[in-house]
Amino acid sequence: MSLWIGPMRVHLNGHKELTSHNEIVTVKPKGEVFIPLNVSMNHRAEVLVKEGDTVVVGTKLGIGPEPFAIPIYSPVSGVVGKVIQMMHPWLKPTDHLVIKDDGKYTFARSFDPIDIETADRETLVAMMKEAGLMGCGGAGFPTFMKYKNPQGIETLIINAVECEPYITADYRTMKEFLDDLVYGTRAMLKASTAKNAIIAIKKNKHELCTKLQALLVNTPEIKIFMTPDVYPMGWERTLVYEYSKKRYDRLPSEVGFIVNNATTAVSFAQALRQGKPIGEKIVTISGDGVKHPVNVRVPFGTKVSEIIEAIGGYSAEDVHIIAGGPMMGKTITTDQFVITSYANAITVLKAQKIDPLPCMRCGRCNDTCPACLLPVRINNAEEAKDLNLIEKLRADQCIECGLCSYICPSKIDVTEGVRRAKRALQLRKK
Ligand code: SF4
Numbered sequence: 001m002s003l004w005i006g007p008m009r010v011h012l013n014g015h016k017e018l019t020s021h022n023e024i025v026t027v028k029p030k031g032e033v034f035i036p037l038n039v040s041m042n043h044r045a046e047v048l049v050k051e052g053d054t055v056v057v058g059t060k061l062g063i064g065p066e067p068f069a070i071p072i073y074s075p076v077s078g079v080v081g082k083v084i085q086m087m088h089p090w091l092k093p094t095d096h097l098v099i100k101d102d103g104k105y106t107f108a109r110s111f112d113p114i115d116i117e118t119a120d121r122e123t124l125v126a127m128m129k130e131a132g133l134m135g136c137g138g139a140g141f142p143t144f145m146k147y148k149n150p151q152g153i154e155t156l157i158i159n160a161v162e163c164e165p166y167i168t169a170d171y172r173t174m175k176e177f178l179d180d181l182v183y184g185t186r187a188m189l190k191a192s193t194a195k196n197a198i199i200a201i202k203k204n205k206h207e208l209c210t211k212l213q214a215l216l217v218n219t220p221e222i223k224i225f226m227t228p229d230v231y232p233m234g235w236e237r238t239l240v241y242e243y244s245k246k247r248y249d250r251l252p253s254e255v256g257f258i259v260n261n262a263t264t265a266v267s268f269a270q271a272l273r274q275g276k277p278i279g280e281k282i283v284t285i286s287g288d289g290v291k292h293p294v295n296v297r298v299p300f301g302t303k304v305s306e307i308i309e310a311i312g313g314y315s316a317e318d319v320h321i322i323a324g325g326p327m328m329g330k331t332i333t334t335d336q337f338v339i340t341s342y343a344n345a346i347t348v349l350k351a352q353k354i355d356p357l358p359c360m361r362c363g364r365c366n367d368t369c370p371a372c373l374l375p376v377r378i379n380n381a382e383e384a385k386d387l388n389l390i391e392k393l394r395a396d397q398c399i400e401c402g403l404c405s406y407i408c409p410s411k412i413d414v415t416e417g418v419r420r421a422k423r424a425l426q427l428r429k430k
């Protein structure tokens, strides 16, 4: 079954001007980083170091179990501490390995650099795995798994759309490392066996597109694909449809595509060129809940509370902290969690008291859903705890884009109801 794509008409106020023109600020941890040991929601890495060991940037700290057997590297130099439990942006407490940062950032090469002109496909895929590359679009899925056994892949899509409000981390990363974006795209293209690649980018990014076009002048197999400025254009399914008018059931590979985020391509290029795994991240810290919205460069494993303090603090006492953007991110009730190797943003919004009105049956949420669901009916079925109806209404296909809440004139948090319905279905399956 191929899933339908709903109308893509919603242009959101991006608030991107808050951070898109500001210089990136480097923030160092205050003395410790906390490295999440989970390489996926349900897979914890085996720790390869012990308390008291000395480590440098690039020391292998652990490795995940099959099929997620990717390594975790130290982003700082220092001494290994204990394993403690902390909240994770996946909204559950997980084990984190403490590294006491000596502030020197001594570096040892983790693997040899690779030249993509001479390397074969298998070597490039092995490098994706060895570098511990995880998708930087927010989901944190090991990248090599998409490339392990590519069958019938025609086109690689590098997703530089970044359609969520407030987030400009990809944009700033691309601006700073445009050459790496092209190099990483070429490497991924070779690894994918696809015939061509597109870099999908919103059409309002004129300056970036012009520079990118100049870099691609001798690379005819990679083209720029400009997308409209609507939400959620960065969703894989929407992007594949916008480019090809093809729909798929589970994975883009069913219709001949691999999709990766632009920052993942940059990270891959840096691993190939420098023999260095991802140690630091460019992350957008924005929203009306912080005094000085900005993109920061931090070692992953840095606490969010320390970053907010370093950039000037909160602008209000009562704020909502969201790991990710305001539409698809997860609200976390504490700032005692860390930047992961695949994080792209922390959005902080002033808390607002919202008194929802009764549903006026306007149908706007149904008309807007990009997954062609009936959010209001799912919400009602969830309230009635009617699991059979929830299943029939395909709540499991919700991508949690947040549009049904955003669009609702009665200010009903429809998305939260659909999320609860999804979770109820998942629990029934267990
Ligand atoms: S969050 Fe709402 S609009 Fe978005 S996919 Fe889910 S049901 Fe549809």
Ligand code: SF4
Pocket (backbone or CB within 6 Å): 358, 359, 360, 361, 362, 363, 364, 365, 366, 376, 407, 408, 409, 410, 411, 412, 414
């Ligand atoms: S948009 Fe809001 S008011 Fe309109 S049908 Fe959906 S839930 Fe009801």
